[in-house]
Amino acid sequence: MSVGDQLWLPGHRCAALTAPVIDRVHRAAMAAADTAGAELRQRYGGPAAVGYLVDLRTRLAAPNGLVDAAGFAAVTRYHDPASCQRVLDKQVAYGMLVRHPDGALRATERGGAFLTDLYALHAAVTGQIWGAEHAPRLVRLVELTGRLLAAALAGSDTGGQDTDGLAAGGQDAFRAVAPPYEPEGTPAGVLLLNRLTVLRYHRADAHAAAWTAAGHTARSIVDLPPGPARLAIEQETDRRAAGPYQALEPEQRLTLLADLAALPG
Numbered sequence: 001m002s003v004g005d006q007l008w009l010p011g012h013r014c015a016a017l018t019a020p021v022i023d024r025v026h027r028a029a030m031a032a033a034d035t036a037g038a039e040l041r042q043r044y045g046g047p048a049a050v051g052y053l054v055d056l057r058t059r060l061a062a063p064n065g066l067v068d069a070a071g072f073a074a075v076t077r078y079h080d081p082a083s084c085q086r087v088l089d090k091q092v093a094y095g096m097l098v099r100h101p102d103g104a105l106r107a108t109e110r111g112g113a114f115l116t117d118l119y120a121l122h123a124a125v126t127g128q129i130w131g132a133e134h135a136p137r138l139v140r141l142v143e144l145t146g147r148l149l150a151a152a153l154a155g156s157d158t159g160g161q162d163t164d165g166l167a168a169g170g171q172d173a174f175r176a177v178a179p180p181y182e183p184e185g186t187p188a189g190v191l192l193l194n195r196l197t198v199l200r201y202h203r204a205d206a207h208a209a210a211w212t213a214a215g216h217t218a219r220s221i222v223d224l225p226p227g228p229a230r231l232a233i234e235q236e237t238d239r240r241a242a243g244p245y246q247a248l249e250p251e252q253r254l255t256l257l258a259d260l261a262a263l264p265g
Contacts, residue, residue, distance in 0.1 A: 011242030014253045016234075018245070019203055021260040026196045028265025033125045040121055044114045049094035051087060053111055054118065058180035058194045060097075060107040061115040069103025071176025075201065077208060077218045119190060126189025130263060137259045138188040144248065144256045145195040151247035152202050153178060173201040173208075199244075206241035207233075 009017065044050050055075060059065045067075075076084045088105070091097045096111040107115060130138060152174065178201070180194040210233045211221040224230050245253060 008250045009245075009253045009257075011245040012235075012238040014245040014248075014257070015203070015241040016238040018257055018260065019238075019241075021257065022196050022200060025260055025263050025265050026193070026200060029122075029126060029129060029193050032129055032265075033122055036125050037118070037121050040114075040117055043117075044096065044110070045094045048087075048090045049096050050091070050114055052091060052105070053096060053107060053114055056105065056177060057115055057118060058177045058198055060105065060111065061119065062181035065106065065181065067105045067176045070172050072103070072105060074172030074205065074208070075176055077173070077204075078222065119186070122190045122193055123187045126193055127187065129265065130189050130192075134263060135188070137262060138192055140255060141259050141263075142188050142191045142195070144252055144259075145192060145199065147247050147252075148199060148244040148256075149179060149195055151244040152199070155243045171202070171205050174198065174205050177201050202244065203237065203241045207237045209240050210234075210236035 041047055041050055052072075053060060056067050056072075059067055072084075073081065088097065088099060091111075092099050095108055096114065098106045098108055100106070152171075155171070178198045180191075180198050182191055182194070208218075211224075213236065214229070214233055216224065216233075221233070224233075248256065
């Protein structure tokens with residue numbers, strides 16, 4: 001009997017254990033990139049000019065990459081819509097984004113140049129924080145997160161209640177940023193960072209579906225204190241987010257969790 005069989009993690013349990021580790025690793029890498037990227041942001045007009053390009057980089061960096069209005073609303077679901085549109089107005093005025101009449105967003109030539117430079121910055125930063133000693137781990141994680149993304153992209157988006165689908169809200173944020181743009185030669189650190197970004201949105205959609213089903217809004221769920229109601233929503237989130245993890249063998253789930261936990265940050 002293998003270690004994976006002895007310590008088998010069902011999909012919903014793997015989703016629950018992996019989520020905070022993904023959050024930690026992702027936030028640490030993005031914080032390091034934010035610190036290192038001050039000069040880059042200023043070169044393109046400052047934070048007011050580039051903010052949503054960073055958030056939506058995994059799709060807007062692609063040739064003719066678009067994020068539709070529903071996807072943008074899902075990505076920013078916890079923020080005031082009018083405020084978000086005012087931020088977009090500034091980025092359009094800076095010549096970084098084009099907003100189509102239907103609300104879809106596309107990077108301009110200047111916005112695309114920023115995203116190319118951002119990918120290079122993320123390559124440098126992840127190369128520093130996940131150095132050569134983590135190279136074998138990164139190879140494994142890139143392969144495993146690729147499997148998760150493929151499974152998530154193939155999953156249900158019909159609003160059904162099966163464990164592979166998200167239901168009550170679909171996959172709007174995930175579909176807005178997935179699949180991540182991965183041009184040939186993208187370093188392993190950038191592949192992993194962007195795949196973790198996209199997987200976090202998959203769980204965010206699962207969470208939104210869970211709190212919607214429980215009768216909450218984006219505002220009320222933020223104010224919901226710890227307790228039985230919050231716990232029930234988190235457990236339902238795990239159930240709805242479990243689908244992609246079922247694509248991994250039991251031992252692969254353990255490897256994913258262990259390798260993510262071993263990354264600094």
